[in-house]
Amino acid sequence: MWLRENVVVHRVQSLIEREKSGNMKLLPGNIKVLFFARGEPHVEIITVKEPKRRLSLSSEDSELEEPEYRKEVEDDLIVLDDHSQLLDDDYHLKMLAAHMPARTQGCPWQLVYSTAVHGSSLKTLYRNMVGLDSPVLLVIKDMHNKVFGAFSSDPFRVSTSCYGTGETFLFSFNPKFQAYRWSGENSYFVSGDLESLQIGGGGGGFGLWLDADLYHGSSFSCPTFRNASLSTLEDFIVQDLEVWTVHN
Structure with a gap:
């Protein structure tokens, strides 16, 4: 030096x-x-690429922070502790790994909820996440066999207001992989009650919405992520759904 x-x-x-x-x-x-x-x-x-500040789990001041991502990942996959029925090849895992926040690097992922194992119930999904304090990955396959979902900086829970940080993003393999990161326009990252789970919003529709039975869903363009509809149709039927979380 x-x-x-x-x-x-x-x-x-x-x-x-x-x-x-x-x-x-x-x-x-x-x-x-x-x-x-x-x-x-x-x-x-001064290095050309200055390190970005890393977001905390708190959603406070998230609109002032810029998430740190791992880019240009080579031969780096998400390591799953359990078998996934939706993320079934290296392509899915490699594309997602390249867009995960740096703080998840090297952390194994465990299956915390699956419709194939736990049935179709938003209440059960919330119940399985009680006590968690780590990011989660929501993966959906619709009746047209399209795979899409969301990465949330916080585990899903019943809330009276929006929560999460700018690390949260939507993604779709429909047909090619596309990640929709936070636009900075608002902080409507995640919210939910016993009737539905919502991710992204502010424009009359949610970026991703699921009903209480985790059977009906919808995906509209929203200001939070400036995303296209994640599924083939804006209103879709869920075939399978999984939620993964990282080990602390």
Whole structure:
């Protein structure tokens, strides 16, 4: 590191000398001269890709934070502790892994709810998440065999107001993978009661909506994620549904 900074200092000194001769060139965007001491520049090296701040689990001030994602993931899959009937190939897992927040990296995922195992009940889904304090992945297959869903920064629960953070996003494999991240327009991430579960909103329709029986659903474009409809039709019938959570 000392050698690199020393080289940069000499480079800056050279550029300063050019200024004296009238041939000054702009410094590279990742180099900043903070001050001069005895004619020597103090240089700060700023990486081109500055690290983004990591969101907490709290939804407070989430609109002021920017989630940190793992991009350009190579040969990195989500590790499932149980068999999934919906995420059945490496393509699904690799595409999702590339859009997960960095804080989930290396964490195994366990199945917390499945219609095939637990039946179709939103109440049961809520009950299985009592005591959880970790992100969840909701995966749906409709009657047209289209797979889509949502990543939520918080486990699903009955609430009187919206909760979650800007880490929350919608996704669809319909037909190619597409992730719809937070637009910043509002913070209507997740809300729910005993009658329905809603993800995204603000425009007259929810990005993803499920009824109490987890049988009827709908997906509309919404300002929260600026998403297209996740399913083939805006109103759909659920064939199977799974919810996964990461081990703390």
